[in-house]
Structures are given as structure tokens and as C-alpha cells.
Amino acid sequence: MVAYPSLNHIDVGALIAAAGGDPWNVYASLESGDAGQISELARAFYAAGACTDETWNEFNAATERFHESWNRENGEHPIDDAAEVQRAKTQLFVQAEQLPQIGIDLQNIAANLAEAQRMSSFNIDSLNDHLVQLDGLIGAALAADMNISGLEETAIAKTTASLGAIEIFRDSYAAKLQEALTDLRHKHGYDPAAIDDVDGDGVPGDEQRGQSATEHYDTNQRAKDEELVNAPGEMTQDKADAAARLRDFGTVNDPAAAPEARRLAGERLDDFRMANFMGPLPKDPVLGGDARTRAQQRLDMQRQLGSGRIHLGDGLFHDVGPMTPDQATQTLDDGEQFARVTATRQAFFALTRDGMSEEGALKTLSNLASNAGPVLSGAQAYGWAIPDNRHNAPTDLLSASDAKTLQKLASRAGTVGNLFQLGVAGAEWFQGGENRNEEAGAAVGGVFGGVGAAWATAALAGSVTGPWTTAAIVATAVYFASKGGNAVGSDIGRRIDSAG
Known part of the structure; x- marks a missing residue:
């Protein structure tokens, strides 16, 4: 919640308009993060792994930096640390030797975050103190019938300066966060969705979206669902869906329900809200699509997993056994996390295999994943990436050779706007072949196991032939995770070849 100063003579709204932005809102977005919760999760990962003197020194250095800035209690979004570590090992296939490095990245x-919050807090407190003083001076000047324009200009200048400073703290933290997320996904095979609610990036996580979606459902849809469910007649799919939403609403608002059950029920209500959202939405920089297409696919897969049959397209099905609503939702969540890891790794592989430096590849991935980079289209020359074209910030620059690699990949695929497309552009599969999916499935299966083969081969086929949606890919990937190996990969690829 945004906390504005209490002023008698200065209009905060007019002040924000004159300053060109709201420093209190920017500060609040940073303050919504909970560095303490992230630190506790970091400790859990570090403790679960095989530590060395080197990792201890790195972890200890990050911990010392954290304690220098952190002075708060844990917040409102507790993370089940033990369960998250276990999920990383069993669902994301993170190896034991990688756990300490994940802990180090999380602790950083x-x-x-703690450093950005501390500096922003100092800045906003200073601004509030100045404004209170100026407000008093304006009151005295008004009582004496004196001109207050100079005092008003000072208030605007102070607010503008504070806004600029806090935006620098936020942007610096956001860049470091994105670099760490790229590192976690690329190097350690871990997608840290567990910290989405507490990372202070201004983007709501699952729990926050679920709470908002529950309120939206109560206001806009609950009465309609109750009327439909209570209407006479047979149980149609629409009526069953309405009954399921009402159950989810009850679960979210039941204080006796398990936290995990409330979270998953809130996710389903959020999927319903976003599936019916009207208006433009930002694109997902990792997998493509947007929140609306993602939600529509998730709702469809929720039904399929509930029935126990996944439709692969062209009359092909996989029987997985009926899942409960919570099992299906968690399956989709786990699969999406793995898909993000795989997309990041494949994009890195595509860039470096075609000649880009590792530093340039990580910079490109970080820029694309944070939406800071451009949408790369066709064989266009990328001025943002070429050192002798200085119309963009220096931090965006790549070397000339790295920029040429990026240009080559984009021209090969036609359009590259996210990490998944970048990976597709660099795949040997792209060159075609009669059994290209079967071959790709076997190759990727040997590297990532069955879940990677299922995701990669299905995604590659879907990018061209269209029978696969992201939701189908990730759900099927999780299902095949237990089988592992290149045999599963080639089997999935063979099925896609026959379907395409």
C-alpha cells in the first residue's frame, strides 16, 4: 500500500503530476518485496547441498551484505523452504551440487533487494521531512498573504529529485534481479517462481494475483455462477466450471484450509479472470504469448488433466490418469517452471553455438527476459547492439561480432521476440528433415531427460505446425518426467511427426 505524507497545503496529486512521476509508488513497489523470506530460502538451498570453502565464502559474503541492510521481520508471504528445495530436486531435476550455488544467487x-530498500527508505523519509517543513512554511506564508510560488517550486524540485533517485535504485535492483534469474535458469536449472510474491519487482506473484482475482470474482462473477449452478437442468460443462469456481472461492476464503490449497485455488480464479481479460497485455519474454493466452491454455489443460486425457492434436491422446484440481494446477506450475529453464538454456546454447561470447549471450538473454531489449525481426540490423551506434544506453551494447550472431539467428527464424524463439532459431531441427522431431527428441532427451525432450520436441513442432499449445507442452513434459531418457524423447517426436 502506498503511504503518502499528510500535508495541509500541498496537493500531493498535483505534486506528482508536476514531478512527472510518483516516488511513493515506486518506493512501495520495492517495499512490497521481502528480502528476509528470500534469504531464508537461500539458506535452505545452501544447507541442502554439498558445500565447499569456495561456496561458503560466496554465501557468507552475500549474507553479510544482506544483514548490513536488512532490519525487518519476515513478511506476509512465507515460503515453505523445505518443500521448495524438494520440488527443485524432484520436479526440476536440480542436482545436489547445484543447490549451494542456487543458495548463493538467492542470497545475492x-x-x-535489502540494499535498494534501505537507500529508497532513506530517500523517501528525507523527502517527506522536507515536504512537511515546506507545507508548514506555505501555511505561514498564506496566513501572512505572502507569495508561495518559490516554496511550491522547491517542493516540486525535491519530489522530482527523489523520484529520479528512487527510480535509479529500483532500476539497478531490477537489472541485478534479472541477471540472477537468468543465471539461475541457465546455469543451475532452477526457476525461482517461489520468490515471485516477495522479490519486490512490482509484478504480482501467484499469491498476490490470486487474492486480487478472488476479490474480482466476488464482485463480478460469483452471483452469476451461483445462479447458473442453482438453475434446473443437467450438469453441463459450463455449470461444472461454475461450481468449481465457487469451490475455489470458498477455499480461498476458508481460514482453516491449507495455505497451499488456498494458493492453488487462487491461481485457478486468476486464470479465469485473465482468460476473459479485455485489452492489450505485455508479451511473455521467455515463452511468448501473453497472460490471456496463458490463462486460456491453462484452463483447457486443467480440464484435460482432470479427465485424465491429454489431447496432443490430430486425434492423438495420452492417458495420464485423472488428477484432482490441485494436482493439475501444481502440474501446470511445475511444468511452466521447467519450460522457462529449458527455454533459457536452449536460447543460451543457440547463441553461443553460433559464435556469440558467453558474456554477450547472458546480456542478450537478460535484456530479452526483462523486456529491456528489442523485438528482433527478420534480418534487421540491430543498432542497439552495435558499438558504433550510440543512440541507446551503453549497457545495452554488444560487441560487433556478438551483434552479427544475433542478427543471423533472427534472420534465420524471421522473428525473435522471446527466449523460446531464440532457442528455436538456433536448433538444428530448424533445418528440417523427414524425421526431424524424432531426431530432436532423442538428442534433447539425452541431455535433459524425458521432460526436456517432451517440452523441446513438442515446442519445436508447435512453433510451426501449431497442434501444441504451451500449456499442453508443459503438462505433458511433467507427465513424462518420470520416464526420462532419449527413448521417451524420440517416442514423443515420432508422434509429433505423424501428427504434423
């Missing part, structure tokens, strides 16, 4: 995120 916690330290960076």
Missing part, C-alpha cells in the same frame, strides 16, 4: 538477490 536478498542482499540487493
Whole structure:
């Protein structure tokens, strides 16, 4: 919640308009993060792994930085640390030797967030103190019938300066956060969705979206669903869906329900809200699509997993056994996390295999994943990436050779706007072949196991032939995770070849 100063003579709304932005809102977005929760999760990962003197030194340094800036209690979004570590090992296939490095990256995120919050807090407190003083001076000047324009200009200048400073703290933290997320996904195979609610990036996580979606459902849809469910007649799919939403609404508002059950029920209500959202939405920089297409696909897969049959397209099905609503939702969540990891790794592989430096590849991935980079289209020359074209910020620059690699990949695929497309552009599969999916499935299966093969081969086929949606890909990937190996990969690829 945004906390504005209490002023008698200065209009905060007019002040914000004159300053060109709201420093209190920017500060609030940073303050919504909980560095303490991230630090606790970091400790859990570090403790679960095989530690060395080197990792201890790195972790200890990050922990010291965190404690220098953090002075708060844990917040409102507790993370089940043990369950998250277990999920990383069993659902995301993170290896034991990678756990300490994940802990180090998470502890650095916690330290960076705590530092940004401390500096922003000092800045906003100073601004509030100045405005209170100026407000008093304006009151005295008005009582004496004196001109207050100079005092008003000072208030605007103070607010503008504070806005600029806090935006620098936020943007610096956001850049470091994105670098850490790219590092976690690329190097360690871990997608840290567990910290989405507490990372202070201004983007709501699952729990926050679920709470908002529940309120939206109560206001806009609950009465309609109750009327439909209570209407006479047979149980149609629409009526069953309405009854399921009402159950989810009850679960979210039941204080006796397990936290995990409330979270998953809130996710389903959020999927319903976003599936019916009207208006433009930002694109997903990793997998493509937007929140509306993602939600529509998730709702469809929720039904399929509930029935126990996944439709692969062209009359092909996989029987997985009926899942409960919570099992299906968690399956989709786990699969999406793995898909993000795989997309990041494949994009990195595509860039470096075609000649880009590792530093340039990580910079490109970080820029694209944060939507800071451009949408790369066709064989266009990328001025943002070429050192002798300085119309963009220096931090966006790549070397000339790295920029040429990026240009080559984009021209090969036609359009590259996200990490998944970048991976597709660099795949040997792209060159075609009679059994290209079967071959790709076997190759990727040997590297990532069955879940990677299922995701990669299905995604590659879907990018051209269209029978696969992202939701189908990730759900099927999780299902095949237990089988592993290149045999599963080639089997999935063979099925896609026959379907395409």
C-alpha cells in the first residue's frame, strides 16, 4: 500500500503530476518485496547441498551484505523452504551440487533487494521531512498573504529529485534481479517462481494475483455462477466450471484450509479472470504469448488433466490418469517452471553455438527476459547492439561480432521476440528433415531427460505446425518426467511427426 505524507497545503496529486512521476509508488513497489523470506530460502538451498570453502565464502559474503541492510521481520508471504528445495530436486531435476550455488544467487538477490530498500527508505523519509517543513512554511506564508510560488517550486524540485533517485535504485535492483534469474535458469536449472510474491519487482506473484482475482470474482462473477449452478437442468460443462469456481472461492476464503490449497485455488480464479481479460497485455519474454493466452491454455489443460486425457492434436491422446484440481494446477506450475529453464538454456546454447561470447549471450538473454531489449525481426540490423551506434544506453551494447550472431539467428527464424524463439532459431531441427522431431527428441532427451525432450520436441513442432499449445507442452513434459531418457524423447517426436 502506498503511504503518502499528510500535508495541509500541498496537493500531493498535483505534486506528482508536476514531478512527472510518483516516488511513493515506486518506493512501495520495492517495499512490497521481502528480502528476509528470500534469504531464508537461500539458506535452505545452501544447507541442502554439498558445500565447499569456495561456496561458503560466496554465501557468507552475500549474507553479510544482506544483514548490513536488512532490519525487518519476515513478511506476509512465507515460503515453505523445505518443500521448495524438494520440488527443485524432484520436479526440476536440480542436482545436489547445484543447490549451494542456487543458495548463493538467492542470497545475492536478498542482499540487493535489502540494499535498494534501505537507500529508497532513506530517500523517501528525507523527502517527506522536507515536504512537511515546506507545507508548514506555505501555511505561514498564506496566513501572512505572502507569495508561495518559490516554496511550491522547491517542493516540486525535491519530489522530482527523489523520484529520479528512487527510480535509479529500483532500476539497478531490477537489472541485478534479472541477471540472477537468468543465471539461475541457465546455469543451475532452477526457476525461482517461489520468490515471485516477495522479490519486490512490482509484478504480482501467484499469491498476490490470486487474492486480487478472488476479490474480482466476488464482485463480478460469483452471483452469476451461483445462479447458473442453482438453475434446473443437467450438469453441463459450463455449470461444472461454475461450481468449481465457487469451490475455489470458498477455499480461498476458508481460514482453516491449507495455505497451499488456498494458493492453488487462487491461481485457478486468476486464470479465469485473465482468460476473459479485455485489452492489450505485455508479451511473455521467455515463452511468448501473453497472460490471456496463458490463462486460456491453462484452463483447457486443467480440464484435460482432470479427465485424465491429454489431447496432443490430430486425434492423438495420452492417458495420464485423472488428477484432482490441485494436482493439475501444481502440474501446470511445475511444468511452466521447467519450460522457462529449458527455454533459457536452449536460447543460451543457440547463441553461443553460433559464435556469440558467453558474456554477450547472458546480456542478450537478460535484456530479452526483462523486456529491456528489442523485438528482433527478420534480418534487421540491430543498432542497439552495435558499438558504433550510440543512440541507446551503453549497457545495452554488444560487441560487433556478438551483434552479427544475433542478427543471423533472427534472420534465420524471421522473428525473435522471446527466449523460446531464440532457442528455436538456433536448433538444428530448424533445418528440417523427414524425421526431424524424432531426431530432436532423442538428442534433447539425452541431455535433459524425458521432460526436456517432451517440452523441446513438442515446442519445436508447435512453433510451426501449431497442434501444441504451451500449456499442453508443459503438462505433458511433467507427465513424462518420470520416464526420462532419449527413448521417451524420440517416442514423443515420432508422434509429433505423424501428427504434423
